Amino acid sequence: xxxxxxxxxxxxxxxxxxxxxxxxxxxxxxxxxxxxxxxxxxxxxxxxxxxxxxxxxxxxxxxxxxxxxxxxxxxxxxxxxxxxxxxxxxxxxxxxxxxxxxxxxxxxxxxxxxxxxxxxxxxxxxxxxxxxxxxxxxxxxxxxxxxxxxxxxxxxxxxxxxxxxxxxxxxxxxxxxxxxxxxxxxxxxxxxxxxxxxxxxxxxxxxxxxxxxxxxxxxxxxxxxxxxxxxxxxxxxxxxxxxxxxxxxxxxxxxxxxxxxxxxxxxxxxxxxxxxxxxxxxxxxxxxxxxxxxxxxxxxxxxxxxxxxxx
Amino acid sequence: xxxxxxxxxxxxxxxxxxxxxxxxxxxxxxxxxxxxxxxxxxxxxxxxxxxxxxxxxxxxxxxxxxxxxxxxxxxxxxxxxxxxxxxxxxxxxxxxxxxxxxxxxxxxxxxxxxxxxxxxxxxxxxxxxxxxxxxxxxxxxxxxxxxxxxxxxxxxxxxxxxxxxxxxxxxxxxxxxxxxxxxxxxxxxxxxxxxxxxxxxxxxxxxxxxxxxxxxxxxxxxxxxxxxxxxxxxxxxxxxxxxxxxxxxxxxxxxxxxxxxxxxxxxxxxxxxxxxxxxxxxxxxxxxxxxxxxxxxxxxxxxxxxxxxxxxxxxxxxxxxxxxxxxxxxxxxxxxxxxxxxxxxxxxxxxxxxxxxxxxxxxxxxxxxxxxxxxxxxxxxxxxxxxxxxxxxxxxxxxxxxxxxxxxxxxxxxxxxxxxxxxxxxxxxxxxxxxxxxxxxxxxxxxxxxxxxxxxxxxxxxxxxxxxxxxxxxxxxxxxxxxxxxxxxxxxxxxxxxx
Numbered sequence: 001x002x003x004x005x006x007x008x009x010x011x012x013x014x015x016x017x018x019x020x021x022x023x024x025x026x027x028x029x030x031x032x033x034x035x036x037x038x039x040x041x042x043x044x045x046x047x048x049x050x051x052x053x054x055x056x057x058x059x060x061x062x063x064x065x066x067x068x069x070x071x072x073x074x075x076x077x078x079x080x081x082x083x084x085x086x087x088x089x090x091x092x093x094x095x096x097x098x099x100x101x102x103x104x105x106x107x108x109x110x111x112x113x114x115x116x117x118x119x120x121x122x123x124x125x126x127x128x129x130x131x132x133x134x135x136x137x138x139x140x141x142x143x144x145x146x147x148x149x150x151x152x153x154x155x156x157x158x159x160x161x162x163x164x165x166x167x168x169x170x171x172x173x174x175x176x177x178x179x180x181x182x183x184x185x186x187x188x189x190x191x192x193x194x195x196x197x198x199x200x201x202x203x204x205x206x207x208x209x210x211x212x213x214x215x216x217x218x219x220x221x222x223x224x225x226x227x228x229x230x231x232x233x234x235x236x237x238x239x240x241x242x243x244x245x246x247x248x249x250x251x252x253x254x255x256x257x258x259x260x261x262x263x264x265x266x267x268x269x270x271x272x273x274x275x276x277x278x279x280x281x282x283x284x285x286x287x288x289x290x291x292x293x294x295x296x297x298x299x300x301x302x303x304x305x306x307x308x309x310x311x
Numbered sequence: 312x313x314x315x316x317x318x319x320x321x322x323x324x325x326x327x328x329x330x331x332x333x334x335x336x337x338x339x340x341x342x343x344x345x346x347x348x349x350x351x352x353x354x355x356x357x358x359x360x361x362x363x364x365x366x367x368x369x370x371x372x373x374x375x376x377x378x379x380x381x382x383x384x385x386x387x388x389x390x391x392x393x394x395x396x397x398x399x400x401x402x403x404x405x406x407x408x409x410x411x412x413x414x415x416x417x418x419x420x421x422x423x424x425x426x427x428x429x430x431x432x433x434x435x436x437x438x439x440x441x442x443x444x445x446x447x448x449x450x451x452x453x454x455x456x457x458x459x460x461x462x463x464x465x466x467x468x469x470x471x472x473x474x475x476x477x478x479x480x481x482x483x484x485x486x487x488x489x490x491x492x493x494x495x496x497x498x499x500x501x502x503x504x505x506x507x508x509x510x511x512x513x514x515x516x517x518x519x520x521x522x523x524x525x526x527x528x529x530x531x532x533x534x535x536x537x538x539x540x541x542x543x544x545x546x547x548x549x550x551x552x553x554x555x556x557x558x559x560x561x562x563x564x565x566x567x568x569x570x571x572x573x574x575x576x577x578x579x580x581x582x583x584x585x586x587x588x589x590x591x592x593x594x595x596x597x598x599x600x601x602x603x604x605x606x607x608x609x610x611x612x613x614x615x616x617x618x619x620x621x622x623x624x625x626x627x628x629x630x631x632x633x634x635x636x637x638x639x640x641x642x643x644x645x646x647x648x649x650x651x652x653x654x655x656x657x658x659x660x661x662x663x664x665x666x667x668x669x670x671x672x673x674x675x676x677x678x679x680x681x682x683x684x685x686x687x688x689x690x691x692x693x694x695x696x697x698x699x700x701x702x703x704x705x706x707x708x709x710x711x712x713x714x715x716x717x718x719x720x721x722x723x724x725x726x727x728x729x730x731x732x733x734x735x736x737x738x739x740x741x742x743x744x745x746x747x748x749x750x751x752x753x754x755x756x757x758x759x760x761x762x763x764x765x766x767x768x769x770x771x772x773x774x775x776x777x778x779x780x781x782x783x784x785x786x787x788x789x790x791x792x793x794x795x796x797x798x799x800x801x802x803x804x805x806x807x808x809x810x
């Protein structure tokens with residue numbers, strides 16, 4: 001029991017620090033790209049900005065509905081089964097990959113339910129469209145996860161990382177990695193984390209109320225992004241595997257920040273894709289077919305290797 | 312893969328599969344085979360020596376049989392006659408077959424050599440069963456005698472080297488030769504049980520279980536649920552203790568004294584639980600035909616429940632210390648690689664086979680005891696090197712702990728006691744075989760019974776396959792890695808014993 005509480009405390013600490021750094025980096029980098037100064041570093045206000053923003057949310061309104069509470073809960077629950085390091089996992093189960101995918105889809109659906117609590121039809125249709133598009137981006141991700149499961153023959157995230165000590169899975173699944181990465185990028189675009197004052201799930205909150213609900217929505221968007229990046233690292237690029245004498249935990253953090261910054265830069269370097277038709281086109285004409293091709297290639301490889309011993 | 316899954320889900324399908332196999336055998340090899348016996352889930356064929364070549368050729372090449380692995384070749388005496396028992400299996404179709412060939416006692420050595428040579432034409436692993444004195448004297452320039460470390464005390468290795476690399480290795484198990492294996496001849500069936508534990512002294516329950524299940528199969532006995540659960544509990548405890556012992560050996564070879572001592576403590580913990588339940592560590596003498604020796608009390612289960620979390624926590628700590636260390640992981644990586652094909656060819660089973668990427672676990676594939684009721688996975692590796700084998704062992708410890716938790720949670724209360732007198736049973740002449748997934752692999756026992764005596768008892772341990780395969784594995788590795796590779800194969804000396 002004490003051990004579990006300790007692990008939860010560690011996790012909270014890690015997420016607190018990462019949320020702080022990521023939201024700071026997000027605002028600062030984006031401001032620089034937009035040729036603004038952003039938060040001025042020498043002043044203390046620059047460093048304390050994310051905290052100030054949280055207080056700002058809290059001071060505005062105290063309203064918190066049940067769905068926002070569920071989002072908050074699931075944003076934490078999703079991390080209970082994902083191993084952050086070889087030992088730091090709260091619930092160690094053998095099918096953690098399936099559980100993670102389930103929690104992720106649940107989180108998206110909860111966001112949808114939460115956003116649909118509006119009296120404006122226009123807002124509802126907008127949000128429904130956005131979440132619908134977002135959910136379609138899960139399809140190529142799931143297909144690629146199937147390919148990874150076929151390669152690794154396990155459903156445990158821990159085991160998947162453990163057996164990447166020789167080669168990272170990106171060697172076997174370069175196409176899968178590419179699709180996964182693009183899918184994350186497009187989801188990031190839809191969630192609008194890098195855009196100023198625009199939120200996917202909080203369009204109604206902008207109009208009908210702000211405060212704690214908005215903070216939680218923001219929090220859940222970050223959690224979805226963090227989750228996708230961590231899953232990408234675990235599935236394709238070695239997770240917490242050591243590199244030479246550098247500890248795996250440090251490598252993991254480095255990979256996380258490299259991917260986060262690359263995603264932010266790519267997000268800004270590409271035009272804002274607000275046209276849903278275009279986004280759906282990318283998904284169904286590019287991501288899904290290529291991930292199916294990847295799956296077929298993987299199955300063919302396995303069949304030829306394991307059943308006919310050709311390769 | 313689909314077939315394998317289907318077999319494991321629908322066990323009744325297995326009987327249909329065996330019947331189909333039997334029909335195929337009758338169809339293709341009607342003239343060559345003298346008689347076919349169905350031994351529960353396996354088939355025993357009595358083959359004439361002259362027809363052995365054709366039978367082996369058909370079994371290997373015909374896609375209906377597709378039997379690719381040789382498990383064992385044993386010679387045993389039954390009455391006045393001497394027989395050679397060839398055990399073959401296919402991991403893909405999850406099936407094994409025994410070929411029994413009669414040889415004359417006068418030309419015993421020559422005929423045995425002839426049979427081994429015939430088998431070696433189709434199964435490369437058979438080459439290890441013939442006399443190789445000439446080879447080891449001719450090509451070896453260095454000798455490593457049996458060592459103090461457990462598992463390496465049962466053979467000498469003759470090496471031919473090129474600088475610090477091993478070019479060829481020849482294993483001689485002569486040191487493990489016993490005077491006679493006829494210890495069971497004058498004993499009652501019940502008295503054989505404590506004697507048989509010596510064949511796998513690291514996990515003594517498995518030989519007992521294999522022997523008792525073969526009798527149960529012979530008598531078509533239905534076992535009470537509670538005794539099945541107790542059997543599984545002990546099996547998993549022994550599996551944990553054996554795997555921790557494996558980690559002890561590996562850490563000793565690597566020179567990690569801290570991990571060595573920590574792992575020894577945990578092994579002690581596991582063995583103490585076993586001792587508390589059975590009263591003994593090495594020779595549990597706990598399994599009986601039709602059940603177990605005694606019921607386990609609430610006190611016993613409480614001991615297990617209180618010790619399991621500590622055991623789990625400490626194993627996680629040991630795993631982190633052993634595999635989180637870059638230097639140690641680097642030492643284990645890429646050494647002693649066994650690829651899938653050679654693992655199957657040499658009849659490897661158990662964690663060593665699973666480390667090479669083959670999902671073959673008798674607990675799931677054959678629905679052993681009542682494992683079907685529990686949710687657990689069979690961890691499989693990818694690269695088949697030493698690191699994979701260590702990973703698999705750790706994963707199996709966690710799975711065993713999870714199985715034990717489930718067993719204790721669902722332990723049925725119903726139990727009944729009925730004393731049966733085994734010496735009063737009188738069997739007609741009959742044979743039976745049974746396989747158990749022991750910590751090293753597939754532990755197989757073949758028995759022949761007449762009246763109330765065991766006519767013959769053939770033990771086919773999995774360590775023999777690992778040991779013979781090590782000759783292939785050692786090739787092109789460095790001399791300094793010899794101990795590490797042999798320790799990673801988890802060889803149990805008891806199984807190598809032969810007369």
